[in-house]
Amino acid sequence: MEKIAYRPESLTKTPFTYCPGCLHGVAHRLVAEAIEEQGLTNKMTGVAPVGCSVFAYKFFNFDMAQAAHGRAPAVATGIKRARPDMHVFTYQGDGDLAAIGTAEIVHAANRGEQMSVFFVNNAIYGMTGGQMAPTTLPEMKTTTSPYGRKTDDIGFPIRVSELLATLVAPYYIERVSLLTPADILKAKKAVSKAIQYNKEGRGFTFVELISTCPTNWGIDPIKSRDWAKENMLPFFKVGCLRDKGVE
Amino acid sequence: MAPASVQEFADMASEAFDLADKYRNPVMILADGMLGQMMEPVEFKEPLSDAEIEAKGKQHDSWCICPNEDGEGKHHHEINSLEIDPLVLEKHVNDLYKKYDVITQNEIRYEEFNVSDDNEILCVAWGTASRIVKSAINELKKDGKSVGLIRPINVWPYPYEAVAKAIGPKVKKVYVFELNKGQMLDDVKIAVNGKVPVDFWGKVGGIVFTPAEIQAKLEACFKE
Structure with missing residues (x-):
């Protein structure tokens, strides 16, 4: 009998610690499958962020490091330079990457470091209690913007993928969504491409995955996907911003 | 260091x-x-x-x-410092402290300058301040005034024993000179443990004391 559904070898058996309806589990699986398909399980290492996905170091079935808030690209830089025989990725949320980690991600991308970055954007801080993030949408209510994000005061959300796409060095930048099964299949292609380029040593690859946070948005899992489609995707448009492999 | x-x-x-x-x-x-x-x-x-x-x-x-x-x-190696289970974290913290003990045993480093039983004053200074103090000590030597210096090379682990041992029979004061408001002063006080008075002079803002100024401070102690 053909086995069509199984847990990838590159994930440990540790159960995920995510809330019901959270899409981190999907994102983990896509990354794990792509690593396995490229035959990189034994040569891969990852850097986990601070935030909901901090325990990513327990979930991926190879050596993992966990960095201080936002510093995953700096740690990954060190690992790759000390162990050029290995491949490295970071897995970061928007509270981690787009706020305190802004300097690290911009400079790692600008140096064209040999790493893949998987950036899960759900427009809010999750683990710390639903605070406003740099990616929070205009008028979106969070625990620290209870009347909605006021752009006069706080400014507009940062589009990290577009920001990085202004740099010369990055090899591949794409934004995908995890909101529907069809989107997830497309996301898988982008994640696989990033890992493939990583394997080939092409340079810095970055995939932003638009996700949800039913718990902190206060919207049930199904409706939160609809909410994200209506509100996040018009601002964070999916698409490939850079692919030197086809340019 | x-x-x-x-x-x-x-x-x-x-x-x-x-x-x-x-x-x-x-x-x-x-x-x-x-x-x-x-x-x-x-x-x-x-x-x-x-x-x-x-x-x-x-x-x-x-x-x-x-x-x-x-x-x-x-x-599956994990490099992190986050332990959620209190029992695991307790072991982790205790292990760290065992490591600090080993570092304390192995890595105390200091320099003794003109330390002898004739010393009437013992100075403690590190970094640039220690060089200025050395110049002052050399000047005082010409007048037959004996001042010793302990210069911590590593400020952690701190050379408490070395400072305590350097307090010779004639030492009436320990003088700490630093280019700050006294960041090392408490360590010296711990080392001296009330045996003799501890005095302090520091300068801040990038102003550096001259050897003559230090010499004057020390000479005043001889007159006390």
Whole structure:
């Protein structure tokens, strides 16, 4: 009998610690499958962020490091330079990457470091209690913007993928969504491409995955996907911003 | 680590990496504005060979991030400092403190300058301040006044015993000179443990005391 559904070898058996309806589990699986398909399980290492996905170091079935808030690209830089025989990725949320980690991600991308970055954007801080993030949408209510994000005061959300796409060095930048099964299949292609380029040593690859946070948005899992489609995707448009492999 | 010359500063830079690697512990070099801005001749040590570097890298293979293999040999190393389970965290913290004990045993470093049983004053100073104090001590020597100096080279682990032992039979005061408001003063007080009075003079804002000023401070002590 053909086995069509199984847990990838590159994930440990540790159960995920995510809330019901959270899409981190999907994102983990896509990354794990792509690593396995490229035959990189034994040569891969990852850097986990601070935030909901901090325990990513327990979930991926190879050596993992966990960095201080936002510093995953700096740690990954060190690992790759000390162990050029290995491949490295970071897995970061928007509270981690787009706020305190802004300097690290911009400079790692600008140096064209040999790493893949998987950036899960759900427009809010999750683990710390639903605070406003740099990616929070205009008028979106969070625990620290209870009347909605006021752009006069706080400014507009940062589009990290577009920001990085202004740099010369990055090899591949794409934004995908995890909101529907069809989107997830497309996301898988982008994640696989990033890992493939990583394997080939092409340079810095970055995939932003638009996700949800039913718990902190206060919207049930199904409706939160609809909410994200209506509100996040018009601002964070999916698409490939850079692919030197086809340019 | 607290360098007092540009040569020491340069030597400590590579040493700090080796110590950090050996103990898996951050190492800080406490330079000051004067050292950071002045020029002195420096001789760099011979760099390690590729083989030596490779051997150093391999000493941590049991836990560090490294390539994996299938089956029995498969490992899952985690590099992090986050432990959620209080029992695991307690063990982790206790293990860290065991490591600090080992560092304290192995890495106390200091310099004794003109320390003898004739000393009437013992100075404690580190970094640039220690060089100025040495000049003052040499001047006082010409007048037959005996002052000793302990210069901590590493300010952690601190040379408490060395400071305590250097308080000779004639010492009536321990004088701490620093280019700050007294960051090391409490350590000296712990070492002296009330045996003799401890005095302090510091300058801040990038103003550096002159040897003559230090000499005047010490001479005043002889008159007390």
